[in-house]
Amino acid sequence: MNRAQVLSRRKAVINTIVTVVLGIISVFYIYPIFMILMNSLKQESAISTNTAFELPSAATFAGLSNYVYGVTQMDFLSSFLYSLLITISSVVLIILCCSMAAWYISRVNSPLSKGMYYLCVFSMVVPFQMVMFTLAKTADTLKLNNPFNICIIYLGFGAGLAVFMFTGFMKSMPIEIEEAAMIDGCSPLKMFFSVVMPITKPTTISTAILETMWVWNDYLLPTLVLDIKKYRTIPMDIQYFRGSYGSVQMAPMMACIMITIVPVIIMYLTCQKYIIEGVVAGAVKG
Amino acid sequence: MVTKGQAVDACPFFQKKGLCQMEKAIKRYWPVFILPTLIAFAIGFVWPFIWGIYLSFCKFSTVSKVEFVGFSNYTKIFIDDSFSHAFWFTALFTVVSTLTINILAFLVALLLTRGIKGTNIFRTVFFMPNLIGGIVLGYIWQILLDGLLSNWGKPLLALDARAGFFGLLILMSWQQIGYMMIIYIAGLQNVSPDLIEAAEIDGATPWQVLRKVKIPMVMPSITICTFLTLTNSFKLFDQNLSLTGGDPAKQSQMLALNIYDTFYGRSGAQWKGIGQAKAVVFFILVVVIALIQLRATKSKEVQA
Numbered sequence: 298m299n300r301a302q303v304l305s306r307r308k309a310v311i312n313t314i315v316t317v318v319l320g321i322i323s324v325f326y327i328y329p330i331f332m333i334l335m336n337s338l339k340q341e342s343a344i345s346t347n348t349a350f351e352l353p354s355a356a357t358f359a360g361l362s363n364y365v366y367g368v369t370q371m372d373f374l375s376s377f378l379y380s381l382l383i384t385i386s387s388v389v390l391i392i393l394c395c396s397m398a399a400w401y402i403s404r405v406n407s408p409l410s411k412g413m414y415y416l417c418v419f420s421m422v423v424p425f426q427m428v429m430f431t432l433a434k435t436a437d438t439l440k441l442n443n444p445f446n447i448c449i450i451y452l453g454f455g456a457g458l459a460v461f462m463f464t465g466f467m468k469s470m471p472i473e474i475e476e477a478a479m480i481d482g483c484s485p486l487k488m489f490f491s492v493v494m495p496i497t498k499p500t501t502i503s504t505a506i507l508e509t510m511w512v513w514n515d516y517l518l519p520t521l522v523l524d525i526k527k528y529r530t531i532p533m534d535i536q537y538f539r540g541s542y543g544s545v546q547m548a549p550m551m552a553c554i555m556i557t558i559v560p561v562i563i564m565y566l567t568c569q570k571y572i573i574e575g576v577v578a579g580a581v582k583g
Numbered sequence: 584m585v586t587k588g589q590a591v592d593a594c595p596f597f598q599k600k601g602l603c604q605m606e607k608a609i610k611r612y613w614p615v616f617i618l619p620t621l622i623a624f625a626i627g628f629v630w631p632f633i634w635g636i637y638l639s640f641c642k643f644s645t646v647s648k649v650e651f652v653g654f655s656n657y658t659k660i661f662i663d664d665s666f667s668h669a670f671w672f673t674a675l676f677t678v679v680s681t682l683t684i685n686i687l688a689f690l691v692a693l694l695l696t697r698g699i700k701g702t703n704i705f706r707t708v709f710f711m712p713n714l715i716g717g718i719v720l721g722y723i724w725q726i727l728l729d730g731l732l733s734n735w736g737k738p739l740l741a742l743d744a745r746a747g748f749f750g751l752l753i754l755m756s757w758q759q760i761g762y763m764m765i766i767y768i769a770g771l772q773n774v775s776p777d778l779i780e781a782a783e784i785d786g787a788t789p790w791q792v793l794r795k796v797k798i799p800m801v802m803p804s805i806t807i808c809t810f811l812t813l814t815n816s817f818k819l820f821d822q823n824l825s826l827t828g829g830d831p832a833k834q835s836q837m838l839a840l841n842i843y844d845t846f847y848g849r850s851g852a853q854w855k856g857i858g859q860a861k862a863v864v865f866f867i868l869v870v871v872i873a874l875i876q877l878r879a880t881k882s883k884e885v886q887a
Contacts, residue, residue, distance in 0.1 A: 312699045319694060319705045326708050326757070329723050336726070346739065349730030398620035405610050413617065413624075420628050422873055424818045426842045427866040428631035430859060431638065434646050435631055453627015456620050479605045485612045514716030516821050517843075532718045536825065539722060551726070554719055561714045569707055572714075576762060577769045580807045 330558065337363055337551035344547045359548065364556065367549035373556060376534040379444045383519070383530060384512045387451035391459050391508050392501055394452055399463030400493055404475075414464060420457035425517060433521040444528050447519065451512055459504050462579065466500040467493070503575035513561075531557050639859040644852045656860035659853065665833050666861060669841035676748065676837065677816040680755050684812045685805070688760045692767035693793075706768070709761035721825025724754045740827055747827040747835030754822055759815065763808045770804030771797065799883075806880040813876055817869060838865050 335352055336344060343357035353359070367373065402410040432450065436442045441449050470493075478492050494501070516532040523529070529537060535553060539545055565572060609616065639656055643649040660666050691709065695702050712720060728750050729739045740746050774797055782796050798805075820839040823829070829836035829844065836844065842865060845858035 312697065315694050315697060316699055316701065319691075319699075319701075322691070323705060323708045326711065326761075329727050329757075332727055332730075333723055346729045346733035349726060350734070394620045394623070397616045401609060401613065401616040405606055405613075407610065409613070409617065413621065416624070416629065420624075422814075422870055423628075423632065424839065424862075424866055424869050426820075426839050427862045428628065428635050429843075429862075430846055430855065431631035431634040432627065435626060435634075439626065441626070449623050450627045452620065452623035453625070456624050456628070460620070475605065479608075485605075485609045486615065489616075510714065514718075514821075516716065516718050516824075532716050532821075535722065536718050539825070547726075550722070554722060557719055558715055562711065565711065565714045566707070569710075573706070573710065573765055576710075576765050580766045580769070580804070580811070 333551050333554050333558075337548060337555050339363075339548060341546055341548040363548040363552035366546075367552040368556065370549060371534050371538055371553055372529070373531075373534065373553060376529045376531050379528055380513060380530040383444050383447055383451070384509055386445075386448040387455065387512045388505055388508050390448045390452050391455045392505055395456055395459035395504075396463045396494070396497060396501065397489060398456070399460050399467055400489055402460065403464050403467040414460070417457040417460040420454075421461065425454075429517065429521055432518075436522045442522050442524060444523065444530075447522055450518070450522060454518070455508050455511065458579075459508060462500055462504050462507075463497065466497055470496060499574075500578065502571050503578040506572050506575035507579050635859060636863060638856065639863045641859075642853060642856045644855055652856065656853075656856040657864075659857050660861055660864065662857070665836065665841055665844075666838075668833070669836045669838045672748070672835065673817060673819075673837045676751060676819075677813060680752055680759075680816045681809060681812045683752065683756050684759045684763055685808055687756065688763035688808065689767050689805075691760060691764045692771055693797075695764070695768055696771045706765070709764055711761065712758040713762050715758075717821025718825045720754060720758060721822045724750065724757075725826050728753070741830040744831060744834035747830070750826055751819075751822060751835070754826055755816060755819070758822075759812060763812065766804050766808055767801065770801035774800040802880070802883050806877070809880060810873065810876055813872060814869065817872060838868075 332349065336349060338359060338361075339353045339357045340359040341363075343353070343359075398413065402414050432454075433442075436447070436450055441447060474496070475488060475492060478488050483492070514532060515530075516536065519528075519530045520533050520536070523533070525533060525537065535550075535557065538550060538553065638649070640651060640653055641649045642652045642656070695706060715723075725740060728746070732739055732746060737743070738746065740750050778796055778800070779792055782792050787795065818839055819837055820843070823835070823837045823840045824843075827835040829840055833841070833844070838861075842858055842861045845854055845861055
């Protein structure tokens, strides 16, 4: 064998080893979810920490009864709809308002736009615990404490990241296109919606994904702002189910975890290209 | 007619005439463009922030009965040792998890940029945990780790703070490695192949290529990833609440959970003020850490 053959054979061997290593790591990634799935199919009496790793047997198999029980007990459907409502309304509002604000900031040079920009950057560093108590009180006073208005709170708290990402992109946009539209007599509003919005589409998708991941999974903000007896989002529901009863029924709880995860994973698999691009774009801007 | 000199005065951004008119036109529309965000931002961030700083100097149990007490809340932060314990727990966890997550994520990213078959599948699988919320992740790992511990005859997570620490470390690594890996892959793909080839022609070993070419070239990614992992770990709340809940006896409580517990877990008129004072200290710590980190890693970045 000549040298090139040796090298390519060695490379093939190394690649096989790498594939095997990555395969083993993948098992660690999939197994926890597989285990929850297995346990959610067992009868309540068969669940204990000692038998957590056993597959359901004929004697312990419970079919879908845990799912039915969990969904009815947890009032899962209404939580799901509230989560959906809050996420969609907040993300749409954040994208619309923040892209407009960012365009203003990147095209107008005034103390207002500078101040707004630096405040937004600053707000990204502030931990939520700093404002949680006063924010909940403010929301109560202004009647923003229900799933229909909470999007205004999310706009306020999510504005930092969105304005930052949009401004970063818009500052690098060639200004000649807008200049041409201006000369053709385009009003600022029309220009924004028919010229600027289409150009910023990649940033819009990235920002929308980052904000969706945050709002959908957010636990503390809705817990403090919403009345937990009336409205619950999915993370609140899981925590409430787990935390408020003396003895937790583990089997329905695991069924609920599965129902919570499955839509997210389906969404992830269908638009993972955008999600991963969104993460990269967010990091580069950050 | 507007002369060029006047235009410069009126529009510092755009010195061309057409663009100057554009800036003015956009400026007139400020109630449409910037006011909604400004109002929401004032409600959702600015006002609660300022009010929060004020309340940290007050004794209050509800917002209608507020009594100014000066710095006494700040002196009472260490009235019990839960805050300092939480601080050291958080500091240790932040250091260990930042190192673990970044090293492992970088290694996985190196393996995934070799162009082997199935790269996309592996990437998809490793990133998946980031889509699941912290509360749910905490419960999944609680069930799994408690199962392991009880099969080994060890005390459960809720009874052993050391197990809680490592449980949190495993959980956070499991979740964050995929996220950081994505950023590192993007960084590694931007390293010019010419640069690596040049180094190889000069006789560099793979280890030297990694140390002297790849790592310096992905320094911006390292800056971002360490920043994200540092702040994520330091501000960790959801996973801490669901995995250990601070048990046993607040021994596995991190700072964010300690503040939450001071606010909502204790009865007594003084605790809310102390909680708010703790939150201000926490905020200052986060800002200091962020600034130090950005300065330290930014200085190591090189120009291509």
